[in-house]
Amino acid sequence: MIAIIDYDAGNLTSVARAVNHIGYECTVTKEKQIIESADRVIFPGVGAAGSAMESLRRLGLDEVISRVYRSGKPLLGICLGTQVIVSASEEDGGTECLGLIEGKTRAFAHKLKDNAGNGLKIPHMGWNRVRVEKAHPVLKGIGERDEFYFVHGYYPDPADAENVLGRTEYGITFTSILGKDNLIATQFHPEKSGTSGLNLLKNFCEWKPC
């Protein structure tokens, strides 16, 4: 069973529907016991880092996520979930986060420009590519033509390049996939990224971290 962590951070049914579609059972839950006894855990979310961390602490899920990570179970962060697994976020005037990977979540600077000098819009919303920096079982089959659906104004910036699995260009080059041990986290939404995203989710559902 796969647990999808519900901490009042947006509608998480789309993640559940995608997981069901590729043939895996899952449950959207905020129950600590269910999360800790699951075989693998997905940590999604949409919204702001400050209120997300508040909800996680209120529900006692910050510690549960840390325990899931330490237990060695496959753990997948998505979007806001990804942004709060690093040490801190610039959002909401500075927010202390889970710190599973050392690093900071930063805001895109306004006034970013593309190669032709056109101003870029923030949030970064739509389909973009990912350059895979390091082979990983969850990224199997993903090449330079695959695109993923992004919606975000902040991006994770891990301190150690060792934790960078994929990068994306949007005025700057930012980390769009990070990972460490049994944890992998994407800034984009695999559940909204067509067959490329479903492929990644399927890889995650089959992943056996050593």
Add this chain to the structure above:
Amino acid sequence: MLSKRIIPCLDVREGRTTKGIKFENNIDIGDPVKMARFYYEAGADELVFYDITASHEKRDIMIEVVRNVAETIFIPFSVGGGIRTVEDMRRVLLAGAEKVSVNSAAVKNPEIIAQGAKAFGSQCVVLGMDVKGVEKSEKIPSGYEIVINGGRTYMGMDALEWALRAQELGAGEICLNSIDADGTREGYELALTELISVNVDIPVIASGGAGTPQHLADVLTQGKADAALIASMTHYGTYTVAQIKNFLDDKGIKVRMKW
């Protein structure tokens, strides 16, 4: 770099699409869920559904359609038409839509944009704008006026001022429909699209007038749109999404080419 998005638009009345797609085998299919799946597999980057059901009592049918579409496709889609309250927005989003679009309800009550953005986040709230070209005046300095009721009612609001105000209120995206160009298949309203797109910081979807792939190339470059809405040019099988994307790709416009 971000890809420019190609977005088919489906009108739905009482749970059936009003224009069936002519599939390759030439059978009309009026089921919006099947059409959604068809476009998902054909390479659409996103879908837009407009509920044009007239009767309020039959609106629950659309929620069921949204729920079924959400189980069938794994790309973003938005739902518009008949959204008047935050509660209407909530139902559509909970049923599985990524975004919800408001048009005339926002013209009459702009606060609904702020309320929706606060409740669900700006990325969920699309402002639909129906616009007609008029003589420039003190009241309409851009020469583009907001209209409702399919273009029959002029609202005395300048399109550019309205776009900026909606952005301020928290709209996350604008779907800009030129009533003058709509249905002509002679191309998007480029000047209008460029005017709005360069002046707002949120993405703009161009709508109205698409007839050929060149029209999309024009609006995505000269018009500076982030996305282009299409309807009849693919619904009736004149073009496929792949043909349009290949054309744009050949012109050096970045589009998603693997799906």
